[in-house]
Amino acid sequence: MILTAEQKEEIREILLWSFYLVDEHGKPANPIQGKEYLDLRWDQIRREIMNQLEKKGYEVQFVKPSQANCVIRVFNDVKTYEYDNKYRILGGNCFVKDITGKWISESSLGNPFELDYEKHELRVWFFQDEYWMVKVNFFDTYVKLTRKK
Amino acid sequence: MSLSLKRKKEIGCIRLAWCFMLKPNGDPIGVFPKRRLPTSEEIREMVLEELAEKGYSARTIRPADANCVIRVYRNLKHTHNVESYCLIGAVCYTKAHGSNKWVAYDENENVIETMEYENHRIENIFEPENSEKIETDFFDTYVKVTT
Numbered sequence: 001m002i003l004t005a006e007q008k009e010e011i012r013e014i015l016l017w018s019f020y021l022v023d024e025h026g027k028p029a030n031p032i033q034g035k036e037y038l039d040l041r042w043d044q045i046r047r048e049i050m051n052q053l054e055k056k057g058y059e060v061q062f063v064k065p066s067q068a069n070c071v072i073r074v075f076n077d078v079k080t081y082e083y084d085n086k087y088r089i090l091g092g093n094c095f096v097k098d099i100t101g102k103w104i105s106e107s108s109l110g111n112p113f114e115l116d117y118e119k120h121e122l123r124v125w126f127f128q129d130e131y132w133m134v135k136v137n138f139f140d141t142y143v144k145l146t147r148k149k
Numbered sequence: 150m151s152l153s154l155k156r157k158k159e160i161g162c163i164r165l166a167w168c169f170m171l172k173p174n175g176d177p178i179g180v181f182p183k184r185r186l187p188t189s190e191e192i193r194e195m196v197l198e199e200l201a202e203k204g205y206s207a208r209t210i211r212p213a214d215a216n217c218v219i220r221v222y223r224n225l226k227h228t229h230n231v232e233s234y235c236l237i238g239a240v241c242y243t244k245a246h247g248s249n250k251w252v253a254y255d256e257n258e259n260v261i262e263t264m265e266y267e268n269h270r271i272e273n274i275f276e277p278e279n280s281e282k283i284e285t286d287f288f289d290t291y292v293k294v295t296t
Contacts, residue, residue: 043288066213
């Protein structure tokens, strides 16, 4: 199935994102009551993304890369920032092809970005004038999306 | 780099596999390094270490340029008879000579598995006369292996 421009836009906007300070075991260091901390395994992150796709009316099927019309990229890592503070960075994005054949997704701020096969680099904002460029572990899944009948 | 048949077989027989019986509370019986089950990226890291030990380096790449696929699989709870098991591992696939299929080899250099894109099933022998095909969750990483 070829996705329409409208469907591509809808799919590109699907994402999951969580970022929090962790202790030495990778668990939230300062849990705040009422705040949701996503602590998911790799397969659970992908399942969350697939659930979002299914809610929008798509069937998701794992296929060979040349037949895919979407790439689900999930990331999950613990990284150290200043003063030995460790943060969990976890989430997922959906990439669809643009008119030039590049895989494109959207950040949580709505900025489009291209799939980099070799790495996944994120810009994490602490303040308006302070951000952190960080590389995180990732897995890609090539899928074929079709509209549910 | 195009891999020779010898190298394809050497890489294609790299595999990791563990099967743990689970306690009623879901914890695995047996001790793994770090005293917990490895995550998918840790299993992939172990495969990359095995490749490095054999003198190869690998980098993640677009699928069309890959000469190897590292598949990491996990089934965290499979019930056989009355016991529950956790099965985790990894397989390295290389392109079959003269074909477009991704295959894995055994230690005798025979093709034992063709990669399926839609699912992953492993054969586990719980008792000598009783093997079972088990479906698992999986993640693929397309890599370019070079010496």
